[in-house]
Amino acid sequence: MNLAVVLVSPKTPGNIGAAARAMLNMGARELRLVAPRCDPLDSQAVAMAVHAADLLREARIYPTLREALADRDLTVGTSARVRADLPPPRHPAQVRGLVRAASAPALVFGPEETGLVNSDLEQCQFTVRVPTAAYASLNVAQAVLLVCYEFLQAQDETPAYERKTATREEMEALYGHLHATMELIGYTDAVRARHTLRLWRAMLDRALMSSAESRLFRGFLRQVAWKVADAARRGTVTGPETTE
Incomplete structure (x- = not known):
């Protein structure tokens, strides 16, 4: 499977190296880093990676999450919290079939201190949460290991189906177009626009549009x-009577 593991703004070299080792354990080979705050080839990172040092050397670095996800056709974020206006996190096994059926899925992890923020999770079609006891905070490498296990190694009772979905860049372009159209027809205003667009994102992301369907929309x-x-x-033109 062409699964990309994306670490957003990682702070500690050792965590990057340990995450690379976890990826190698589970069979994931593509590491992407978004605006890292440390040197991913620092000696601590290489030491923690052990036999996964090649993954560090081959890691791609991007300035923004949108650029890191542009060519992905399914993106899964990780969070231990329920967020307002965003769909609640699912158990990783619930999206395993979709991930395995995707051509270019991505798995996204946030910074050590905060995890992914809402604007990051908006760019993911699904969010997953690793089931834990009351203390839900996991080290980045632990989270990478557990979720990669679910997607790459765990037995799947539900057969995957083939479906080529639109890339995230195509969907982000659609959402920008939708936002502009909402403003054009007075469907929403500057105060409510973000909340309204989040609701549309959640609905359309669930649809897993193909490229052709995104162009149709x-x-x-x-x-x-x-x-x-x-x-x-x-x-x-007389203007809309109501906004929503």
Whole structure:
């Protein structure tokens, strides 16, 4: 499986090295780092990686999470907390079939101190939580090991199905287009826009659109914009009666 493990803004070289070792244990080979706050080839990282030093040397570094996920067709974030306006985390086994069926899935982990923030989780179709006792905080490498085990090594009772979904870059472009259309027709305003778009993201991400379906949706949005512009030229725009 072409699973990419993405670490967002890791702080400690040893954690990066230990995460690489956990990946190697479970069969994941692609490490991506977003704005790391340390040298991923620091001697501590190499020492903790043990036989996974090659994963460190081959790791790709990106300035933003959006760029790190651009070519992925399924993205799974990790969180121990329920967030307002975002779907609750699932058990990793509940999304295992989707991950195994994806062509280019990604598994995203947040900084050591905070985990992923809401704006990071918005870019993930699903969020998973490793079941723990009352104390839910895991070291990054522990979390990588456990979730990679679920996705790559655990037995799957549900057969995976083949479905090529749109990349995250295609979906982010769709969401930007949707946001612009909402503002154009007065569906939402600056105060409510983020909350409204989160609800749309959650619904459309569950649909696991294909590239063709995302283009179809954007074609509809372009027609809406054309219709509004055409009505304005004819002097027939009166404005919406309600916003939502």
